[in-house]
Amino acid sequence: MAANNTITLYDLQVSTGATISPFVWATKFAVRHKGFDLDLVEGGFTGIMERTGGMTERLPAIVDDGKWVLDSWGIVEYLDETYPDRPMLIPHESVAVLTRALDSWFWGAAVGPWMRSYCGDYRDVCYEHDKEYVTSTREVILGGKLEELQLGREDRLPAISAALEPLRLALKESDFLGGRTPNYADYRIIGGFLWLASLAQTPALAADDPLRPWVERVCALYHGLGEHPGLFPIFGLEPREADPPLFMPEGVMGGINKRNTGPASTQAETKFINKDD
């Protein structure tokens, strides 16, 4: 049982003091969801092995009353298994499977493409002593010079925003991915938005994006855990004339987000597809 109701979390920060790692962000929310206080060990991208006494090369890592637990998924499983009487992060095994699917989609649709559009900002916001390591390793991962890769991002950001429609649809009728209360699905996905907010020197999403209330609702949890003063605004992207819509307006024709309540509810579509005006 966590001494003093506190769990130690090894952070991964940038020069503003904000957390950058989406996995550390998700883990911060997870520890607080279980009702524990956070004892943060600060630090950036380099020196992780030294800070953790050789326990891990990657973060997050937590220490619970002397017990080390690694890996963001491993930490969630540990917290729910060890503290089943506290609010569950994964309230049903199906939530774990579906969150993995959603996370994988979100990574490919948003976090990955955003990384290629913000990789220069990503490096620039790091601690000075991390910049050489971050530059060389990310150039290997991304296959190019960071400042060159992010060039032309204004042409790519609208399509990334448009691709988030599955998340907008899911949250249209629900406050949280968890339903009426948040769970690890919310924390996992908010991690990607907060990662972006830790580094973005230009907004990625429209000011009136339907996702914004959910982002703000999750960030406000646990006394504003996701409202660090070092974060940059991610809402405020202005569409240019030829850009595709940044999100779908309400009421667009489309099978899966309508309800059939009888012929009156389908007549407009029927008229349209029958060219029957």
Place this chain on the structure above:
Amino acid sequence: MAANNTITLYDLQVSTGATISPFVWATKFAVRHKGFDLDLVEGGFTGIMERTGGMTERLPAIVDDGKWVLDSWGIVEYLDETYPDRPMLIPHESVAVLTRALDSWFWGAAVGPWMRSYCGDYRDVCYEHDKEYVTSTREVILGGKLEELQLGREDRLPAISAALEPLRLALKESDFLGGRTPNYADYRIIGGFLWLASLAQTPALAADDPLRPWVERVCALYHGLGEHPGLFPIFGLEPREADPPLFMPEGVMGGINKRNTGPASTQAETKFINKDD
């Protein structure tokens, strides 16, 4: 309470006798999941208002002891609310939210693109008396001649297959999207695969696609509910030389599907990103 433990379901079929609608497929599994027998009212795309006595223009629709329930989501909510002592289709409200997100992603990533690659087959497999209606309405929806739209599909199918990686990742460690047992998330997504199987004259996925065991596992439920003899094979796509991989091989480097169990588990990646061979 359903008389004789049986619920009436209005089907939407093609000339083979197989169900085509992904929403009717999902609903068939949903009714059987709740332990009810199915009383199917057969029929195709036209004459739905006549068959249902003016109750609906769209299917699925069920009748439970005289009570009409419309809309695939509406039916699921009705079944769980009315029969909470039978196995739940949505065992936690988070499963509904996450299934909506996954379904929306799957529609955009697979069902929509498959429709544009199989819209000629879609029409050709219909009952003769449905073909004129299906041709004219789908040409409005898709914006072109069906046989022209599906031309060149061999160039598009590999990318659609590759886009299904989030589903493969989620099912790597789990038999079902529901976890150890299936739930409505499985039925919702299998509906798209069975829709494809009802019409595809050429396979869309590799014979050794990692999704295949899950597809076959779900189709085998309820005495082979998804194994109708009128279905066509969807596995068996042969990649051509210049095609991208149809699915990611095991063990590809990628953050979210690995586990950090300490420095030994991350050393290979560390060496690679440090160009430290």
